[in-house]
Amino acid sequence: MPKYAFAGFCVDIEARHEWLYRCCEPYLDTTGRAPDFTLRVTEADLARERAYGTGGTPAEIEFVATYRRLVEQLPVYDAMMLHAAVAAVNRHGVAFVAPSGVGKTTQLRLWKQQWGDRLTVVNGDKPIVRLLNGIPYAYGTPWSGKEGWNTPMCVPLTDLCFVERAEVDRIQPMSTHEALGGLIKQIVPPQTVACAEKTLELLDVLLRHCRLWRLCCTMSPSAAQVASAAIMGDDEI
Amino acid sequence: MKLKYTFVIREVVGELVAIAVGATPDGVGSVVRLKPGVAYLFQKLQQETTEQQLVADLQQECELPPDRAAAIVEKFLARMREQNLLDE
Numbered sequence: 001m002p003k004y005a006f007a008g009f010c011v012d013i014e015a016r017h018e019w020l021y022r023c024c025e026p027y028l029d030t031t032g033r034a035p036d037f038t039l040r041v042t043e044a045d046l047a048r049e050r051a052y053g054t055g056g057t058p059a060e061i062e063f064v065a066t067y068r069r070l071v072e073q074l075p076v077y078d079a080m081m082l083h084a085a086v087a088a089v090n091r092h093g094v095a096f097v098a099p100s101g102v103g104k105t106t107q108l109r110l111w112k113q114q115w116g117d118r119l120t121v122v123n124g125d126k127p128i129v130r131l132l133n134g135i136p137y138a139y140g141t142p143w144s145g146k147e148g149w150n151t152p153m154c155v156p157l158t159d160l161c162f163v164e165r166a167e168v169d170r171i172q173p174m175s176t177h178e179a180l181g182g183l184i185k186q187i188v189p190p191q192t193v194a195c196a197e198k199t200l201e202l203l204d205v206l207l208r209h210c211r212l213w214r215l216c217c218t219m220s221p222s223a224a225q226v227a228s229a230a231i232m233g234d235d236e237i
Numbered sequence: 238m239k240l241k242y243t244f245v246i247r248e249v250v251g252e253l254v255a256i257a258v259g260a261t262p263d264g265v266g267s268v269v270r271l272k273p274g275v276a277y278l279f280q281k282l283q284q285e286t287t288e289q290q291l292v293a294d295l296q297q298e299c300e301l302p303p304d305r306a307a308a309i310v311e312k313f314l315a316r317m318r319e320q321n322l323l324d325e
Contacts, residue, residue, distance in 0.1 A: 181270070189256075189261070196258050199256060204249045
């Protein structure tokens, strides 16, 4: 059975459809270590996924259900999935946080144009954030939204940038109180009491550790210029 | 009446936050920020109770006049209903 490395965990996958293996191929774990998790989607998982409104081919539904199986177990291991788009730029790990449709992907695209090769998209939609020695790291996974932007890597998460649409581009620091409201809407509802407790602990660490920004922005390149100037400071473009 | 889900309540960056266990992925109403005064009522709603009982509990806990306690409970329950968090 092939094994994969997701967020530093060794994961054994028993797939029904070859497509799942193909999507996960860049994340193959060849270390030979014992798996931390075995993911095998059941008929009940697939039925649950359809009930949640997940559409697509059986292979696509299996793909989504497999990630759900994984992320529902993560909080007790000090990790969770965050609905965000994460980029690694120089020493920064920047997460764009917003509900679907607001423009996370657009901001990421604008940042890619601005920073070129110095920017790597860690995950365009659903990174895993894991706490290691008190520091949050964002990880690439194959589950990364329509664009499929992901890289098998991790980056220390330094900045949470809450995206809002506006007529004029501006960015300002945010208080933990303000950011909490935005962050709690972008997490996966925990399925056990232990996971719920850990999820709240992780949120607390994230909000205390990262710099918090409110980015009110257009969809034009100036949005990335304004945000980059504040977040990246003196780093040269 | 009681809350639809079991909630875990913890302090996050100095605020009380309640998170539902076993909510569906849309997550609607699965995380609630609680003012300290309201956390007591929220906790009480984790078990089956009534509006009258909540008023009595609050009166006793906070030594409030009945009218004041009833008004607080009414406002709190309205918020819970608005967020579709109650099984009644």
